[in-house]
Amino acid sequence: MRRLVSALVDLLPLAPDGRRAMDETLADWDHEVAEAESAGVRAKVQLLGAIGTGVAVVRVIAPDLGSPIAWGRVIALMAVAKLLAVALLWATATGSRFGSEMMLLLVPSAVAMTLPVTVLLPVVPVGGRGIVGSCLIVTLAAGLNVFWLTPEANQRFRQAAVQQEYASRGQVFTGRLRPGYAELTVGELARTAGRFTGELSQIAIRQLSNRVALAVLVPVCFLLGIHARRWATSGRRGRWTRLLLGSGVALAAFLVGVFFVPALAAVVQVPGGPHHTAPNAFGWWSTVAFLFVVTVVLARSTSRLERSASAII
Amino acid sequence: MQLPASERTILELLARRDICYGLELVKASRGRLTRGGIYVTLGRMEQKGLVSSEAAEGGRRLYRATGLGERALLAARVFAGEVTVGVKA
Numbered sequence: 504m505r506r507l508v509s510a511l512v513d514l515l516p517l518a519p520d521g522r523r524a525m526d527e528t529l530a531d532w533d534h535e536v537a538e539a540e541s542a543g544v545r546a547k548v549q550l551l552g553a554i555g556t557g558v559a560v561v562r563v564i565a566p567d568l569g570s571p572i573a574w575g576r577v578i579a580l581m582a583v584a585k586l587l588a589v590a591l592l593w594a595t596a597t598g599s600r601f602g603s604e605m606m607l608l609l610v611p612s613a614v615a616m617t618l619p620v621t622v623l624l625p626v627v628p629v630g631g632r633g634i635v636g637s638c639l640i641v642t643l644a645a646g647l648n649v650f651w652l653t654p655e656a657n658q659r660f661r662q663a664a665v666q667q668e669y670a671s672r673g674q675v676f677t678g679r680l681r682p683g684y685a686e687l688t689v690g691e692l693a694r695t696a697g698r699f700t701g702e703l704s705q706i707a708i709r710q711l712s713n714r715v716a717l718a719v720l721v722p723v724c725f726l727l728g729i730h731a732r733r734w735a736t737s738g739r740r741g742r743w744t745r746l747l748l749g750s751g752v753a754l755a756a757f758l759v760g761v762f763f764v765p766a767l768a769a770v771v772q773v774p775g776g777p778h779h780t781a782p783n784a785f786g787w788w789s790t791v792a793f794l795f796v797v798t799v800v801l802a803r804s805t806s807r808l809e810r811s812a813s814a815i816i
Numbered sequence: 817m818q819l820p821a822s823e824r825t826i827l828e829l830l831a832r833r834d835i836c837y838g839l840e841l842v843k844a845s846r847g848r849l850t851r852g853g854i855y856v857t858l859g860r861m862e863q864k865g866l867v868s869s870e871a872a873e874g875g876r877r878l879y880r881a882t883g884l885g886e887r888a889l890l891a892a893r894v895f896a897g898e899v900t901v902g903v904k905a
Contacts, residue, residue: 520863524855530875531839531851551851558852 504549505532508556514797516634516729521563528559567636576637581614581644584621588613605667608660611653615717618645623724623731623793624750638725645721649714650689658686684710716787723793730800819892822857825849827866827889830881837876861885 512525532552539545567573591613592606601609622641661680669676684706687695692714696707731752819827825848829841836844838854849857858879861867866885869877881889893899 520859521856524859526875527838527855527877528851531837534839534874534876555851558850559855562853562856 504553505529505536508553512556512560514726515560515564516638516726517563518567518632518634521567521635524563525556525559528556532556564635564639567633568639570633570636572633573636573640576633577640577644580621580637580641581618583624584614584618585610587617587621591617601664601667605660605663608656608663611648611656615645615649615653618648619717619720619724620754622721623728624754634729638722641725642718642722646718649718654682654686654688654691658682661686689714712787716790720790720793723790723797726797727793727800730797818895819888820857822849822853823861823866824889824892826854826857826861826879827881827885827892830867830879831886831889835878835880837872837878839876841879 509529512529515525517525529552532548532555535548535552536545539548588610589606592609618641658680661683665680666676682691684692684695687707687710689711692707692711696704696711698704699707731750825845826841829844830836833840833844838858839851842849842851842854858867858869862869864884865882866888867879868882869879872878890899
């Protein structure tokens, strides 16, 4: 358990003082386990150590959440995501077809797609303070957007589109459209999955699973973006080249991982299943793939750090 | 001079023990300090110059109160009316 907790703590991009507090908490845990004389005492100190480490993580991260640096970083990231979202809408000619009001209703779903790539691009400054806080705030914002804001905006967009269509024919539409699966909030999807059986329930579960995967993708991409930025700014020479190269690789990886592979998965036919269903796990493909890359990068940078430290000693 | 309760507890314990580990402070505090918060507090106090630390074995550190920390504790006690400081006539 101690190793698992330590590995999880290592994943957090903590500031040096936060890292030191965590290292000392873990060292106390080791010390108490080594001093324990019986299995019962050992079990007790293992439990106390795990609880203490959990509380320490919260205490180390809490100041980050109120840090102006963290909030400034989040506002900058959200602004970039919004700009990318609007650019995406115009590039796909979606924006040019609708008025500015309807375009605004499309922004939440476009932000849901562009936020992971925004935090993946090596644009996050690698100062220690406020990193964890900004990661948490961006993740919460992504969850809020994916689970509640986007479905609501999608439904209003559909309603407005139908009203516009009727108006173009000189008619008035006063009814209310029944929301589709993409227009259901997280609670409505969960209720739908529980109420129905068979394919209807499966579609609701898949929609829910895909949205969770998209929300989880944000902190994973954030961690990868920090490492990309660290790599790009580590060399004295060719800093801008590295930054551009890092951005290019990140963007390409994102396009392949988040758009191309799931698009392929969508046309995969499962033997015996309905024609349009790919396994639910495909929604998690990019999240798991990026998490794997983060783990490898982190493991490599940790072992490099240990080698450098032992060389100095 | 007002000190947060946890910082005052740490300085009081260090005044009695001179030098000790963070975990020893937690155990000696009888529930007033927690093992999850002790090093965040000690780190903040070190930044303020109230305590100093030195590396010990096993990745642990030994803490002691600095002169500033001792004076801060005395000022807190005076402020709370626990001790009086005066000049004899």
